[in-house]
Amino acid sequence: MYKVLTLNNISIVGLERLPRDQYEVASEIQHPDAILVRSHNMHKMTIPPTLKAVGRAGVGVNNIPVTHLSERGVAVFNAPGANANAVKEVVLAGLLLAARNVCQAWEAAGALTGTDEEIHRQVEAQKKRFVGIELPGRTLGIVGLGAIGVQVANAALALGMRVVGYDPQITVQRAWALSAEVEQATSLDHLLSQADFLSLHVPLLEATQGLINRERLRSMKPGARLLNFARAEIVDEGAVVEAITEGKIAAYVCDFPSNRLKEHPQVIALPHIGASTYEAEENCAVMVAEQIREFLQNGNVQNS
Ligand code: MLT
Numbered sequence: 001m002y003k004v005l006t007l008n009n010i011s012i013v014g015l016e017r018l019p020r021d022q023y024e025v026a027s028e029i030q031h032p033d034a035i036l037v038r039s040h041n042m043h044k045m046t047i048p049p050t051l052k053a054v055g056r057a058g059v060g061v062n063n064i065p066v067t068h069l070s071e072r073g074v075a076v077f078n079a080p081g082a083n084a085n086a087v088k089e090v091v092l093a094g095l096l097l098a099a100r101n102v103c104q105a106w107e108a109a110g111a112l113t114g115t116d117e118e119i120h121r122q123v124e125a126q127k128k129r130f131v132g133i134e135l136p137g138r139t140l141g142i143v144g145l146g147a148i149g150v151q152v153a154n155a156a157l158a159l160g161m162r163v164v165g166y167d168p169q170i171t172v173q174r175a176w177a178l179s180a181e182v183e184q185a186t187s188l189d190h191l192l193s194q195a196d197f198l199s200l201h202v203p204l205l206e207a208t209q210g211l212i213n214r215e216r217l218r219s220m221k222p223g224a225r226l227l228n229f230a231r232a233e234i235v236d237e238g239a240v241v242e243a244i245t246e247g248k249i250a251a252y253v254c255d256f257p258s259n260r261l262k263e264h265p266q267v268i269a270l271p272h273i274g275a276s277t278y279e280a281e282e283n284c285a286v287m288v289a290e291q292i293r294e295f296l297q298n299g300n301v302q303n304s
Pocket residue numbers: 038039057058059060061083272274275276
């Protein structure tokens with residue numbers, strides 16, 4: 001009997017890939033062979049000596065001590081691409097919300113007081129305050145052309161946007177192979193100088209921590225809108241607040257709320273819901289559960 005410890009709620013559809021007659025799956029279990037995890041921070045936990053594999057039901061592995069586990073011979077699996085559609089859809093929502101100042105306008109409309117007649121009179125002033133921009137012809141810069149970046153590129157192209165991509169590791173040809181007609185930026189700074197919207201889709205690594213710093217925010221096109229559905233640490237939050245206060249960037253849409261961001265009406269900060277759809281949760285759980293099963297039972301590594 002294989003023992004699998006779940007550190008977060010993992011979709012039942014995925015857990016069903018571990019047959020009950022061969023697997024004991026529970027949130028509290030001694031001597032696990034494998035761990036299934038979503039956002040739980042594993043850096044702080046003691047690694048059980050029986051552990052052979054970890055499955056991250058998502059893409060990023062920054063909550064997992066990958067090097068330490070690899071040194072101990074523990075295989076680490078993730079679910080690349082399994083939640084790409086979910087993230088793409090929330091990025092599209094972010095693009096539209098930021099282009100049309102929807103959240104600020106909604107909040108202001110909710111604060112209107114008086115009779116309906118008085119409210120209707122105030123609406124005129126609000127219309128002037130929340131004039132937005134349209135997407136066709138605007139440039140979307142995408143940093144990171146993995147599964148999510150390419151899906152975002154395709155969706156933006158369908159909306160009539162010009163898309164320019166930059167990836168420190170992979171060339172734009174990969175996006176072309178996935179039929180996204182993305183133009184290639186020669187450098188990140190080249191991308192920043194052109195983008196009306198900038199969307200980040202790189203993993204959190206030493207090289208990407210603070211990638212969008214004060215200097216880079218300064219080299220962005222005035223009035224650009226920044227979207228971060230990757231990881232909070234990729235953007236220097238203090239610098240982004242400064243850039244917004246100075247009117248350098250028009251909006252910051254991210255998936256990571258914080259006290260510092262709360263104060264700013266041009267910030268839309270969501271509670272890490274980018275991959276939170278029933279479909280994505282199922283896809284990720286199925287992908288990692290199957291990888292764990294294949295590894296424990298047959299020693300096969302499908303992705304690690
Ligand atoms: C990811 O890395 O794919 C996301 O963080 C998934 C999640 O929200 O758990």
